[in-house]
Amino acid sequence: MCTNISLTPEPSNPSTLIEMKTKRIIILGAGNGGQAMAAAIALAGYEVVLYDRYEEAIAPVSQKGGIELSGVSVQGFATLAKVTTDLKGALLEKGLILVVLPAFAHAYVAEQVAPLLKKDDRIVLSPGSTGGALEFRKILFEHGAPEGVKVGETNTLIYACRISDPGHVKILGVKEFLGVAALPARDTQDLLEALRQIYPQTQAVENILSTGLNNMNPIFHVFPTLANLGWIEATQGNFRFYYDGITPSVAKLVEAVDKERMMLCQSLGISTLSGIEWQKKLYGAKGDILPEILQSNRAYKEIQAPSSIETRLITEDVPMGLVPMAEIAKIVGVPTPFMDSAILLASEIMGQDYRAAGRNLRVMGLVGLNKEGLLRRVMEGN
């Protein structure tokens, strides 16, 4: 779900003002976010290659010869340089690689992409969810990526957007802030420069623990889904997720899990906002208590609950959000009983062991590290 939107119009169209050092952008993933970024970046004058593993994802774009873009950002018909399911073909020529995929697809793409990369290629997961760059980089180098490849992630998807019809994407909102970090952080400046050409609102954050721990989706998605399971299944999600579903009691669970996330940030020296502060800063939402604040957020007004529990609010935000947060918490000794509960309940409901299948310490390559080791890993890479 693309829910983190700013309704301020056009503060952040892909910029053509800055000299185009990066002429070619290769976008892996042709979902809502991938198509929106491909179109917007192409309309800004870049050569855009769009890849997706699935023919059905790119067929509408191929047939139409491009993507129609509408909404609150840049508008028009965008012609792309290449639209393909052939990863090798997509990566033939050098360019900034943006991975715009659900986090559970990162591992597969990393494995496929590794042998095709060239020295000094730059890859940004946009976003990485939590622990994305850690998992991605580990897989890359296990599968033969050449030295010098740079990997990073953003903390969120730049757009709130929807594919409204085949080959037509609507941008509902644009973030006013996009955090980026590389793994290790000494590469951040390089990725920042590349991304800023496209999105000037990009800013460097401390390291990939900041992008990962400032991923607010697990906070606002998981407990509100778990505490509305019956309603979702009995009505196929026929209620407004934020406006109706986050009642005072549900909000208490949201705040409890958010407190754990903030303790974790504090322990690691990562600056962060509480969920409430984040709502106020990013959306200009107002109020004293969370349900009131959410209901003052116009961007949430129309957002319906998922039609079933087979939703990325669980399938992405638990294994690629709460699991890596709770696992990193083990390293730094921050207790996370609410995260642990949510992981347990979601695992039971979905018949998955998300702790085993998600981004645990092993998947992120962090087994055996203490806090100092973790910080050295994200800052310096060793």
Added chain:
Amino acid sequence: MCTNISLTPEPSNPSTLIEMKTKRIIILGAGNGGQAMAAAIALAGYEVVLYDRYEEAIAPVSQKGGIELSGVSVQGFATLAKVTTDLKGALLEKGLILVVLPAFAHAYVAEQVAPLLKKDDRIVLSPGSTGGALEFRKILFEHGAPEGVKVGETNTLIYACRISDPGHVKILGVKEFLGVAALPARDTQDLLEALRQIYPQTQAVENILSTGLNNMNPIFHVFPTLANLGWIEATQGNFRFYYDGITPSVAKLVEAVDKERMMLCQSLGISTLSGIEWQKKLYGAKGDILPEILQSNRAYKEIQAPSSIETRLITEDVPMGLVPMAEIAKIVGVPTPFMDSAILLASEIMGQDYRAAGRNLRVMGLVGLNKEGLLRRVMEGN
């Protein structure tokens, strides 16, 4: 909530066939259950004393001079021997004492009743929820109850019933089985004989771990409330609790917590039924999966969700149900992550520390016991 009902009519009216060894029944608590039992037992020819701490609870009965009883069991106007808020007066003359109160009121009543008891008085918590007799007996003897007082509990309330108007109680169903155990179990036979005079369907069970661990309310109430928090608060419970609210995913959580309860029974040598078997046996419910089985239970058809989260489905079933189950599990080494999660989430929502305030090992007087010690305590009392 009185939800455990059998719709088989009148299998179990208070019996007048057996010689009345116990002529006087003293009922502490004038809620739905207390009033229903008082009326039915009086109509069967017993002298009934009805006590409640609160004037407003007994006022309608005092004013009317008795209780009108209707529904599927015995019917008619029952005259009681005494209706009072004076505990001392209620206990002046000897009689079988039935405590028919929400479990969170047991501690208060135990403290008040202790100095008023006579040697060999018999007290049955009906029901005890989980750990009721343990907590009650501990408080009794700490507050000066004389030796020889016998304490026990039933596993459930005999009736499904409602006060339909002031002084008028409707019995919707009668249980076909009522389990009783005393603490220690060597006293069970004595309580069984007294109870059987009134309710011939009473049967002795192993010990008070059986009555307590076969308390199915926490299993069917807590997760279905937690997984419908938003729906309850957004609509003031405007949906059917069992029919609409226990969807396939919610049912998975019910079954997960039930499995923990069954493991606990197994570890302690207590016979039990799974939630599903229990539905089938007690209600003649049919089906393969839990939501289907619950929806075949006619008794559940009309049961609405609570109108707020301030409901005994949480305030009684967590501290007096899941907490003592999870605490006993610590003694026997059975892991209870689902119970622990439910306790954590309910505590957060209600702003209570239910583990500290509920029936923990200290409250039940079980600190320091191992499994053998626990079994000796419930069987022999030492």
